[in-house]
Amino acid sequence: MITFSLKNAYKHCSISWLHRLFTLLICACILNTPISYAQSKITNPAHINVELTPPSFTFELSNVIAPINNVKLAPNEFNLSKEIKPLLNEKKYSQALVLLEANNNKKSTALLLMTGQVYLAAKYPKKAERTLLNVLKESPNLVSVHRTLAALYLQEKQLKKAQHHLTESIKNGVQDPQFFGQLAYINLNKNSPWSAISGYQQALLLEPNNIQWKQGLLYALQRAGNNQAALNMVDELINDKPTDKKLWLQRAQITLATNDHAKALTSMEMALRYGETKTNNLLSAAQLHLAQGSMARAADLLIKIIKQNPQAFDQIEPVITWLVSEREYKQARRILSSIKHIKKLSKNDQSLYYAALGKALEKNNITQAIKHFKKSLSLNPNQASVLIKLAHHYQQNQQFSRAQLYYQRAEIFPEFIKQSLAGLAQLALDQQFYTKAVTYLEKLKKLSDNKQNIEKNISIIKRLHTQQS
Numbered sequence: 468m469i470t471f472s473l474k475n476a477y478k479h480c481s482i483s484w485l486h487r488l489f490t491l492l493i494c495a496c497i498l499n500t501p502i503s504y505a506q507s508k509i510t511n512p513a514h515i516n517v518e519l520t521p522p523s524f525t526f527e528l529s530n531v532i533a534p535i536n537n538v539k540l541a542p543n544e545f546n547l548s549k550e551i552k553p554l555l556n557e558k559k560y561s562q563a564l565v566l567l568e569a570n571n572n573k574k575s576t577a578l579l580l581m582t583g584q585v586y587l588a589a590k591y592p593k594k595a596e597r598t599l600l601n602v603l604k605e606s607p608n609l610v611s612v613h614r615t616l617a618a619l620y621l622q623e624k625q626l627k628k629a630q631h632h633l634t635e636s637i638k639n640g641v642q643d644p645q646f647f648g649q650l651a652y653i654n655l656n657k658n659s660p661w662s663a664i665s666g667y668q669q670a671l672l673l674e675p676n677n678i679q680w681k682q683g684l685l686y687a688l689q690r691a692g693n694n695q696a697a698l699n700m701v702d703e704l705i706n707d708k709p710t711d712k713k714l715w716l717q718r719a720q721i722t723l724a725t726n727d728h729a730k731a732l733t734s735m736e737m738a739l740r741y742g743e744t745k746t747n748n749l750l751s752a753a754q755l756h757l758a759q760g761s762m763a764r765a766a767d768l769l770i771k772i773i774k775q776n777p778q779a780f781d782q783i784e785p786v787i788t789w790l791v792s793e794r795e796y797k798q799a800r801r802i803l804s805s806i807k808h809i810k811k812l813s814k815n816d817q818s819l820y821y822a823a824l825g826k827a828l829e830k831n832n833i834t835q836a837i838k839h840f841k842k843s844l845s846l847n848p849n850q851a852s853v854l855i856k857l858a859h860h861y862q863q864n865q866q867f868s869r870a871q872l873y874y875q876r877a878e879i880f881p882e883f884i885k886q887s888l889a890g891l892a893q894l895a896l897d898q899q900f901y902t903k904a905v906t907y908l909e910k911l912k913k914l915s916d917n918k919q920n921i922e923k924n925i926s927i928i929k930r931l932h933t934q935q936s
Contacts, residue, residue: 651683
């Protein structure tokens with residue numbers, strides 16, 4: 468039926484009627500206008516991230532330099548011990564080592580342990596490790612050796628080895644919250660959050676008011692995906708420290724993970740109230756406002772970003788372009804007008820600025836918009852979206868040569884090749900160059916998911932061309 472109508476219509480209709488018809492047909496082949504990956508993430512909560520530095524922990528590394536538990540100095544080592552004791556009290560470890568190394572007698576386990584501990588205190592970790600491992604060969608269950616080796620390996624960030632000696636210490640009866648906390652920290656770093664939860668809970672049993680263990684437990688709950696428990700935990704911490712912006716940011720992270728976007732937005736706003744200024748978090752708050760439809764507040768935050776960090780323009784530009792695509796021209800123009808000292812931006816950012824300004828003005832002042840588009844291209848000839856804008860403008864104004872030039876320039880960019888080919892096909896039809904139109908559509912068909920419709924269009928154009936001939 469469509470083919471029959473076109474055959475008869477061609478004899479009696481005007482060229483402009485055919486132009487409108489084929490504009491619809493070709494546009495149907497590329498219904499989705501290319502948008503950048505950055506723009507596609509703007510209001511998708513799955514791509515909104517809260518920047519929060521992981522908690523840092525301060526451990527009390529145990530290195531008590533004294534023979535303890537069931538090991539004792541040999542009788543012939545008592546005098547040496549008396550000489551060393553005041554040096555250790557005054558932290559004169561190098562002098563203590565001179566005396567220890569000068570002792571050529573066979574050393575008792577206790578004296579070897581002391582030697583290893585002094586090596587560690589004097590910042591000779593390799594010598595300390597070698598000495599302490601020798602002690603373990605003789606006394607594999609000696610808790611004080613495991614404690615010291617755990618401290619050594621934590622200092623050296625050899626977490627797997629530290630984990631082993633902390634575990635051995637706990638197996639042999641150590642009930643020290645520091646050990647449970649340290650072991651939990653290691654398990655968390657080794658991507659074992661459930662084990663970390665257990666460790667922090669044990670540490671909290673022994674030190675229920677230790678904020679460090681609470682923060683560690685909160686982080687472990689998040690990593691384990693136990694978001695409801697994490698939310699309860701962070702709310703408890705916020706009750707104690709309601710002005711801590713980090714806790715509000717963490718609450719935002721958790722509520723984003725549970726898809727409670729309203730709570731996430733409230734939490735972000737509380738973090739901003741209490742001093743959060745990081746560009747990424749201001750941007751995330753703006754994105755949440757956009758997702759909730761609060762365009763003016765989002766624009767306020769974007770203006771704040773650019774005022775405190777003019778070089779962040781490339782981060783907010785996709786949001787401005789998104790606002791334009793949503794016909795929020797007023798907010799887009801408000802953000803752009805707040806940007807001062809344009810020439811201080813990089814050339815590419817200047818180009819993006821003028822491109823965005825052109826898009827924001829396009830509906831109300833096309834003449835000014837075209838000037839901005841050309842300015843954008845003068846700063847960066849590779850702004851493909853601007854090339855398409857200019858091509859479309861000149862096409863509408865039947866300046867076909869200019870339009871063709873811009874479409875051809877845009878065609879080299881993969882993201883815009885389909886739109887360029889469709890535009891070139893339309894240009895060819897506008898000028899009744901049917902063979903050219905078919906050539907462009909054949910290229911478009913290879914790239915399109917809508918091959919059947921394009922093939923139909925090609926067939927129709929070929930029949931029309933035959934009739935015209």
